Amino acid sequence: MLRRLTLVAALLAGPAFAVGPAFAVGLPSEMLQDPAQEARAREIGRELRCLVCQNQSIEDSEAGLARDLRRIVRERVAAGESDAQVVAFVHDRYGDFVLLRPPFNAVTAVLWGAPLLALGGGVLAIVLSRRRMRGALVAEAPPLSPEERARLAALEHSEEDKRTS
Amino acid sequence: MATTSRRLLMLAPLGLAAAGGAGFYAMLRGMGTGSYDPKGVPSVLVGKPAPAFVLPALDEAGVPGLEDAALRDLPAPVLVNFWASWCVPCIVEHPQLMTLAREGVPVFGINYKDKPADAAAFLARRGNPFLRLGRDEPGRVAIDWGVYGVPETYVLDRKGIIRWRWPGPVTPEVLQQDIRPLLRRHA
Structure with a gap:
């Protein structure tokens, strides 16, 4: 809300604001004057975690540290650094935690591998159960035990008796 | 043999749940004693000299x-x-x-x-x-x-x-x- 109001004020004030300091904190004039650079800075900022609120990117957060990091990103973009260089600057200081998209390394291997593990486990379970089912169908029935044979013979006899009677 | 392996398979979800429970219990205990902080940001500077300033x-x-x-x-x-x-x-x-x-x-x-x-x-x-x-x-x-x-x-x-x-x-x-x-x- 406040931002919107300051934006309106800035628009009304027009050129007076445009020539002001490039990095006034918390104001639209915090934005870079070059729209392409500002868009790049925003893209970079959206990938960086605010370490205070932790579930917001530095672009979304109103925390003081997020504001400082936004300024640093813009200064570095304005100085002509590549996206990777800007991200590396912040990553060097705050580690993997600051990246909203965690990189693949030894620590995050389980994180990234979990869906594959789950899928692999599921496929394995299906293959095993299907093989067992087919095995059960194909496997020959064990030979009859003497008792079973005797019972079978008895049944057959009684069946014949019924027919003949 | 087949029945025992099937019974073990039935125990697998229970085992997974037990392992998960043990893990969460350890986390909760750590949060209580302060040894585990889910919001903690590990420092990348440990093992390095102080930055120039x-x-x-x-x-x-x-x-x-x-x-x-x-x-x-x-x-x-x-x-x-x-x-x-x-x-x-x-x-x-x-x-x-x-x-x-x-x-x-x-x-x-x-x-x-x-x-x-x-x-x-x-x-x-x-x-x-x-x-x-x-x-x-x-x-x-x-x-x-x-x-x-x-x-x-x-x-x-x-x-x-x-x-x-x-x-x-x-x-x-x-x-x-x-x-x-x-x-x-x-x-």
């Missing part, structure tokens, strides 16, 4: 400012403490810093995003534990250290390598269980 002194404190050169080749391990007069946990930890300072442990301070007059009033009221104190009003040096909130405390060994970082107040427990053993180990 030069910070001006707080005139009223009567001690010199702080720069990275003062954190190399030390006679003893030191603490570097980021604090601010507007930070409530900093009041909680202050007596512990005073205790260390009285014992002769070098405690260096970095005053984060503070007004000099407020910082001076804080120290005048509660005592100054700092041998050196740098003012980081813009908060840029704190970012170079990977600080994400105050207070934060670092222990550096005699070579100036950062050995430990604690985000949050130095309570009497942290002092006894973490800082004192570290100071002994790196003495």
